[in-house]
Amino acid sequence: MVRRGLASWVAGRTIEAVDVVDPRSIRRHLLGVEDFRGNLEGAVVADVVRRGKFLWMPLVDAEAAQPASGVPDDTAAASGTAVSGAPQHADDPGGQPKVALMAHLGMSGQLLVQGNDAPDEKHLKVRLRLSPRDGMPDQLRFVDQRIFGGMFVTGMIPTVDGAPGGMSANPLPLIAAEAAHIARDPLDPAFSFDLFFQRLRRRKTGLKRALLDQTLVSGIGNIYADEALWRAQLHYARATDTLRRAEAERVLDSAREVMEAALAAGGTSFDALYVNVNGASGYFDRSLNAYGQEGKPCPRCAAAGIHSIIRREQFMNRSAHTCPVCQPRPRNGRW
DNA sequence: AACGCGACCTGCGAGC
């Protein structure tokens, strides 16, 4: 929903100019702000791809544009090997993408498509001026209150499994190098439950810890984890090596439901395109059953006429919210 | 391999 919306606005358009309003948001681009701009200006956005909380835009050269420069040699070489043999991108005027503009939205980041007359947002960090297109605003803005997120340019490398790198309309078996260590998220069509379950069972850890490990499954943060566990009626400390297949399916299905509900609420709330990986505050306000509900009745138990109060515990320097009745703590690390 | 923890950053609410 989020990514699809963005792609329809920006894919195929040239980045004509880049304003870095706050260089702190370019922190992870090691070659600096000037190199960041140099890589983007003149490039064409080929697509918008998402994996977990990373969202990137593969870039191709405009036919008359200067080649991108300043990309580290190792990533350039890696992407070079990927080019041969990969299928040609249908809408790609300049060959296979070698680099991508990466955005991580962190906690509070947003990508906004805005017209030139829209006033700057208070926390505007980066402004991309796009080539004009009829009926569409001309700016893509990165807005971030807390600077947990950021933008940078990274190389494109082949995916390990040969499947598309992430969720996209025009998938290529390439992935932005900085996201290559991130597992597919449960909404990705190429997500493999079998692979996930196999790796989960081999872990000797607790279920929530595993859900938060982005190298095992991505897109699930503290809030989604608590909500998914509540829906699946599983405790956060449940040992992963005792988890039955049906239980793992249940918690993943629950995570999908939570993610979809949050994305649906977040992707449609503004006229201008509004992207916020955290999901809509509206969704959080209305639909949370466990997270942040300490001291309130468990909705499921209440519906069954049972009195039970959501409990909050310290966990991983964060918090874990559970219903003591319908998410009982496992005994002996087992059930 | 698993895991804990500090750092990063800023708005907000609690407490004084």
Next chain:
DNA sequence: TGCTCGCAGGTCGCGT
């Protein structure tokens, strides 16, 4: 009223 303080979140990197 105005101040300080602690907390919240995702990710990374380091130490164990």
